[in-house]
Amino acid sequence: xxxxxxxxxxxxxxxxxxxxxxxxxxxxxxxxxxxxxxxxxxxxxxxxxxxxxxxxxxxxxxxxxxxxxxxxxxxxxxxxxxxxxxxxxxxxxxxxxxxxxxxxxxxxxxxxxxxxxxxxxxxxxxxxxxxxxxxxxxxxxxxxxxxxxxxxxxxxxxxxxxxxxxxxxxxxxxxxxxxxxxxxxxxxxxxxxxxxxxxxxxxxxxxxxxxxxxxxxxxxxxxxxxxxxxxxxxxxxxxxxxxxxxxxxxxxxxxxxxxxxxxxxxxxxxxxxxxxxxxxxxxxxxxxxxx
Ligand SMILES: [Zn+2]
Numbered sequence: 001x002x003x004x005x006x007x008x009x010x011x012x013x014x015x016x017x018x019x020x021x022x023x024x025x026x027x028x029x030x031x032x033x034x035x036x037x038x039x040x041x042x043x044x045x046x047x048x049x050x051x052x053x054x055x056x057x058x059x060x061x062x063x064x065x066x067x068x069x070x071x072x073x074x075x076x077x078x079x080x081x082x083x084x085x086x087x088x089x090x091x092x093x094x095x096x097x098x099x100x101x102x103x104x105x106x107x108x109x110x111x112x113x114x115x116x117x118x119x120x121x122x123x124x125x126x127x128x129x130x131x132x133x134x135x136x137x138x139x140x141x142x143x144x145x146x147x148x149x150x151x152x153x154x155x156x157x158x159x160x161x162x163x164x165x166x167x168x169x170x171x172x173x174x175x176x177x178x179x180x181x182x183x184x185x186x187x188x189x190x191x192x193x194x195x196x197x198x199x200x201x202x203x204x205x206x207x208x209x210x211x212x213x214x215x216x217x218x219x220x221x222x223x224x225x226x227x228x229x230x231x232x233x234x235x236x237x238x239x240x241x242x243x244x245x246x247x248x249x250x251x252x253x254x255x256x257x258x259x260x261x262x263x264x265x266x267x268x269x270x271x272x273x274x275x276x277x278x279x280x281x282x283x284x285x286x287x288x289x290x291x
Contacts, residue, residue, distance in 0.1 A: 005266075006086075007107075010197040012254045013288075014162035018108055018144070021154060021199045021256070021286040023266045027086025027102040029094050029282060034079030077277040087268065087282030089148050090114070094282060111144040111289055117169050121177035123186060135168040135179055137186040144289030150268040151207070151260050153241045154199035154286035155180060159189045160252070165288045170241050172209075176216055180244045191249035198245075199286045200267050203259035204236025207271070260284075 007020040083094040088106075090099045103109055115124065116132045124133035126143035136145040145167035147154050152171035158164065166183045168174070184191055204225065214224045214233035220243050225234040238255055245253045260267040273281035 008200060008256060008258065010156065010199075010254065010256070012195050012197055012252065013156075013158050014160060014195075016162040016291045017158045017165060017288065018291060019156050019158075019165075019197065019286075019288040020107065022086050022088060022106065022284045024085030024087075024268065024282070024284070025266070026105065027098075029083035029085055029087035029098045029102060031084050032081040032094070032280075034279075075277075079279055081280040082268075082273055082276070082278045083280075083282040085268075085282065086284075088285040089150075089268075089283030091116075092282060093280050106285070106287065108144055108287070108289055111142055112146045112285075112287060113138075113143055114146060115148075115169075117148060119169075119171055119173040121174060121179040121182050123166070123168075123179070123183045125186065134170075134174055135166060135183045137164070137166040137183060138289065139164045141290040144287055146285050146287045148283040148285050149199075149201065149260075150270040150273075150281055150283050151202040153201040153237050154284075155183075155241055155245070156197045156199065156286055156288040157183065157187070157250075158195055158288065159187055160193050160195055161189075162290060164188065165290060167286055167288050170237070172213060172216070172235070172237060175237065175240050175244065178244075180241065181248055184245075184248050184250070192251055194250045195252045196245045196250050196254070198238050198241050198253065198255045200256050200258035200260050200263075200284065201238050201241075202261045202269065202271055204234055204239060206259055206261035207235045207237060209233050209235045 006025045010019050013019050086102045087094050113126050117134050120134050122133040123135040126138040138145050147167045147169035155168040157166045164187050168183050211231050220240050223236040223239045260269040261272045264272040268282040
């Protein structure tokens with residue numbers, strides 16, 4: 001992958017605003033295998049499967065073998081952790097030296113304030129020592145805002161003159177708890193003068209939820225789609241973020257249209273990792289600051 005695809009760069013912000021979202025590209029993190037005792041068990045089972053397929057030569061066995069391969073892949077992933085690439089999350093079990101190296105490779109890395117995100121609705125004004133928050137706000141060029149995600153919605157905001165910026169981590173909990181509105185109140189300008197960018201997140205075709213969760217967002221237009229399966233719905237988090245931003249009076253909202261689940265080759269996706277039987281995965285980061 002070319003270096004141009006290492007970062008997703010929003011083009012909606014003023015020239016003096018630095019903003020980007022990372023991808024998995026260009027990092028040093030690796031896949032972490034399950035512990036060795038599990039590995040040994042797997043190797044023995046692998047041999048047994050090989051021996052069986054050598055003896056049986058019917059076509060039916062081809063299907064059996066395919067199924068076995070699938071099961072084997074899932075089993076191999078079981079207990080493994082997919083951090084491969086530029087994992088920015090220091091809280092997901094990855095080797096901390098790799099994470100430090102990955103973070104050091106980010107543009108303006110030294111200016112970033114790393115939050116301890118808790119799916120709440122607290123907004124930290126930088127600089128701050130209390131980093132337990134899911135959004136940060138800054139009007140100072142030496143302090144950049146950043147949020148880590150792996151399916152949740154990252155939202156970056158600046159005013160149209162490039163004087164103030166904010167980064168918001170908005171999963172369904174944050175969206176429900178109005179973290180976007182909380183962040184917008186920190187700006188000294190009217191919301192009509194703000195620009196917002198909705199970054200890579202799980203899309204409305206990939207995010208399946210139960211009825212209770214779907215009901216929380218039934219108020220939003222075209223954001224909840226019932227599936228054929230009873231009690232299952234698809235929820236469009238980026239679109240909910242978009243509607244909240246618009247409702248707050250922000251006229252200029254842009255969406256990245258990248259899905260972290262559809263493009264798990266490019267991004268970390270918590271849901272995709274779970275479906276692939278990985279025990280953990282990495283995080284991308286969305287950063288915004290003033291030059
Ligand atoms: Zn998708």
